[in-house]
Amino acid sequence: MSTAKSSSTDLRSEFDRLDCDKDGFITIQEFRAYYAQKNTDQSTIEKAFAEIDADKDGLVTFEEFQRAYKQ
Ligand SMILES: [Ca+2]
Numbered sequence: 001m002s003t004a005k006s007s008s009t010d011l012r013s014e015f016d017r018l019d020c021d022k023d024g025f026i027t028i029q030e031f032r033a034y035y036a037q038k039n040t041d042q043s044t045i046e047k048a049f050a051e052i053d054a055d056k057d058g059l060v061t062f063e064e065f066q067r068a069y070k071q
């Protein structure tokens with residue numbers, strides 16, 4: 001297991017990779033585009049996105065992202 005400090009840095013770079021247009025939010029389109037490259041199937045992607053998007057506004061903020069990965 002990594003330390004809290006390094007894991008939050010990793011999360012930040014992972015978040016930035018997903019946030020293609022760098023607006024600070026991950027949309028379902030960005031999320032889908034990223035995971036489609038990894039051959040993740042559509043329903044798994046949608047389900048994962050819905051779980052991360054805690055307030056269901058269709059956007060994943062870094063805070064939501066971080067919360068999802070800390071569980
Ligand atoms: Ca974005």
Ligand SMILES: [Ca+2]
Nearest residue numbers: 053055057059
């Ligand atoms: Ca949200």
